[in-house]
Amino acid sequence: MDTILKVDDINVFYGSIHAIKGVSFEVKQGEIVTLIGANGAGKSTTLNTISGLLHSKTGGVTFMGEDLSKTPCHKVVSKGLALVPEGRRVFLQMTVQENLEMGxxxxxxxxxxxxxxxxQRFPRLKERRKQIAGTLSGGEQQMLAMGRALMSHPKLLMLDEPSMGLAPILVEQIFDIIQELHKDGTTILLVEQNARAALHIADRGYVLETGKIVTTGTGAELLDSPAIKKAYLGG
Amino acid sequence: MSFLTNLINGLSLGSVYAIIALGYTMVYGIAKMLNFAHGDVIMIGGYVCFVSVMSLGLGAIPSILLAIILCTLLGILVERLAYKPLRQAPSLAVLITAIGVSYFLQNAALLIWGSAGKVFPSLLDGIPSLQLFDGQLTVSGKALVNIVVCLITMTVLTLFTGKTRVGKAMRAVSEDKGAAQLMGINVDATISLTFAIGSGLAAVAGVLLCSTYPMLMPTTGSMPGIKAFTAAVFGGIGSIPGALLGGLLLGVLEIFCNAYISQELSNAIVFGVLIIVLLVRPTGLLGKPIREKV
Structure with missing residues (x-):
């Protein structure tokens, strides 16, 4: 399988704070790859750097053979990369349909x-298409954020903490949807704190700790690793 | 009948306030900054129109168009030179810059046109007045123009932000710049466009204002600018219908105070009402408190 996203030795700073220290990884066509790690490990920072919201001092991001390090954020999505950001960030004062149009x-x-x-994928959104997004529940907003990203026909869909703050039943639903999207051919880069759920559906995973990748392996390998179990899966 | 006459005069003045307030509200909505130089763009619009009629000998319509075009360019230029470099700066720095731009424009006008007041040519005198109730009530042509132009502007802008792709993108930028960028929206271009629209509206307001009160000075724009800013806050800053409502209410209030209470006190009363409204409804009449789901 071809590598579609290659992150090569990125270093990202927030002022003097060195948030990402030489992170490199890749995503191949058709995979689900997950980045797991604790709060502040640099997962979201990595995704924001790939999408151009933040910039790396060194190295680069290559997507489909094209160097993205100098591409302004608003041009990245047209290359086929869509990010569903942390906290959903749907346009709360716009209707569901308008949010999708923005996508x-x-x-x-x-x-x-x-x-x-x-x-079709999110029937709830159809019922509420004329409703203001701010009136949706958290789970519906997550679906809207995912639907909005799908409207751009991404080749790679990046999801930042899609299960955050959702009831367990909704978390399950969201993960089902991610798997469906994957089955339909979308490549997925998933950032999660819910490591168990993420590793269960992932082909491969990378473990981030304070800005560095410390372990990598297939989803099953990481699930079985004693160190990972202890640190992220609750023993 | 004098009550109705006052009401119409109030609506006419309020329409001008509303058009200025629109500029404030749109720029605030998108760039989250208070563009205190907005009032001075009005003054520049007035002067451009004045020069074009008196010195270049152009007719009313070409002069007004010229004022709109030049003010639009001025707005884009000011944004590019003064505000864009401060995109990441704290809002206080931007606010002070805006006040600086305001003084710059006033003094530039002082340098070019001098401090003596100029009598603005009567561009709108050709418009017939309207006689109502068997001639007991006369609505002047200027008042009609003010109100009609204001309503047209509101309608066009409401349709633009509600129905068009670029207008919706503008609302998206006003809510969340980062998320808008992720959608592929060029935030810088959107902010420039907002300044262009706001400044074009300021030129329109300048022409209307100077036609109603035909005295043009470098400080002509300051007081209407402050009042329109008040109107925008009164109606709920960031909201287009709020700017209309705030502007009209402020205009009517001002004229009524002038007519029935006291001319000296009218500004004090107008601003007093603003303070009371903001105490009761801090987001203004139509401003929505933002609630976020976590």
Whole structure:
């Protein structure tokens, strides 16, 4: 399988704080890859750097053979990379449908088939398409954020803590949806604190600790590793 | 009938306030900054129109268009030179810069056109007045123009932000710049566009204002600018219908105070009402308190 995303030795700073220290990893076509780690390990920072919201001092990000390090954030999505950011960040004062239209912003006119496709996957959104996104529940907002990202037809979908703050039943639903998307051919880079759930569905995983990758392996290997069990899976 | 006359005068003045307030509210909504130089763009619009009619000998319509075009360019230029370098700076720095730009524009006008007041040409005198109730009530052509232009501007802007792709992108930027960038929206271009629209509106307001009160000085824009800012806060800053409501209410209030209470006290009363409204509703009349789900 081809590597579609290659992150090579990135170093990211918040002022004088060295948040990401030489992180390198790759994602191959059709995989689910997960980055796990504790709070502050640098998972979200890594995703934000790939999507261009933050910049690395060294190294680079290559997507489909194209160097993204100098690409401004608003051009990244048109290369086929979509990020569902931490905390969803849907446009709370816009309707569900308008949020989805914003997802298709780079495509110009909204294709009704794309909209229908998202509504098929998330029927709840169809019921609420005229509703202001701020009135949706947390789970619905997460679905909206994912639907919005899908509207741009991403080749790689990056999800930042999609299960955060959701009831267990909803977490399960979200992970089911991620697997469905994967089955339909979307490559997924998943950042999660819920390491067990993430590793269960992932082909491969990387473990981040204070800005460095400390372990890597297939999902099953990491689930079985005693060190990982102790640190992230609750013994 | 004098009550109705006052009401119409109030609505006419309020319409001008509303158009200025729109500029404040849009720039605040998108760039999250108070552009205190907005009032001075009004003054520049007035002067451009004045020069174009008196010195270049152009007609009313080309002069107004010229004022709109030049003010739009001025707005983009000011944003590019003064505000864009401060995009990451604390809002206080931007606020002080805006006050600096305001003084810069006033003094530039002083340098170019001098401190003596200029009598603004009567561009709108050709518009017939409207006689109502068998001639008992006369609505002047200027008042009609003010109100109609204000309503047209509001409608167009509401449709623009509500229905068009670029307008929706503008609302997205106003809510969350980072998320808007992730959608592929060019935030810098959107902010420039907002300044362009706001400054174009300021030129329109400048022409209307100077036609109603035909005295043009480098400080002409300051007081209406402050009042329109008040109107924007009164209606709920960031909200387009809020700017309309705030502007109209402020205009009517001011004229009524002038007519029935006291001319000297009218500003004090107007601003007093603002303080009371903000004490009761800190987000303004139509401003929505933002609630976020975690």
């Amino acid at each position: 298709a912003y780079i495509r110009g006119k909204v294709n009704p088939d794309d909209l229908e496709h998202v509504f």
